Amino acid sequence: MKRGVRVGMDDGAGRSRPLRVLWVTRIFPNRVEPLSCAFQRQQLAALSRRCEVEVLAAIPYHPGVSLLGERTRPGRLTAVPARDEIDGVPVVHPRAPYLPGAGRVLAPVNAPLYLAGLLPHVPRLRGRFDVVLGAWLYPDACAAALLARMLGLPYAVKAHGTDVNVVARWRSVRPLVGSALRSAAFAIGVSRPMVEALVELGAPQERAVLVRNGVDRALFRPGDRRAARIELGLPERGRIVTFVGNVIREKGIHELLGAFEALGREGGEPVHLVVVGDGPERGAVEEAALRRESERERRATGPREERGRIFVAGARPLAEVARHLAATDLLALPSWAEGTPNVVLEALAA
Structure with a gap:
């Protein structure tokens, strides 16, 4: 589709109007987590230039969650307003009940609970x-499929990676995923293997389509590595390995720390590790960084034996992520499972 072209429909009186899209997902930024899901925010901004869009960005909820305060993510998310606007697009944050720690066996409960959180909005959406x-795919797209049927509308399903390669493979939810895919007007994958996986899971082949992720070349482009390092306060000397993503076990963060520790014992030019992102395992990264700094202080070593450092950048705006990729020698993404992650495309562009 050409830049700036709006997608339209006939309003019944022979006049064209923009396509009106209701986007349903939990994977979306909000006031508490404004830097999360940058790829969704970029796609929303692109889509909103061509269509009229409203987002139902569900917030996980269970009774008593407000009592947890800042100690848990659901507790922190109680501060998210019911309505908001992001990049000029209206965003509604329904509270979607869920069963904490459901695991594979009880996972099917979360799709109808998700839908229950959307039901109060049905009259307004009609x-x-x-x-x-x-x-x-799950539970978002499954709940969206049920919502679409209640509204008498066609629906499309957009898959990302782990939802296809891991969650949708669970026996407990696979029938629900298959049903949603079979009835979808389109099932969208970001790579050919993902499109093939969607067909395997139940999407009709003629309605399974490839829509590749894009990269904002205004941000992610080749630049001066030394200048980027100076700007970010990173060492000019040595090699830099950068991780960008959610700092969780499934992203392989502990494997990365172990590999970096082994690499650091080889001597020679220092190799530094930069972790860009936030998550429950950030504390483990910070502890590793402190251990490395303590070791550096204890050892009076020459430049040839200097060990690299660990830098914990935390979650950063997309423009700053681009600068980190410009500063690095190597992107590390040791995830247990991925689709076609945007950060790889962005690293290639940088």
């Missing part, structure tokens, strides 16, 4: 949209 887009 007659206002042309299509529903469910982003993330």
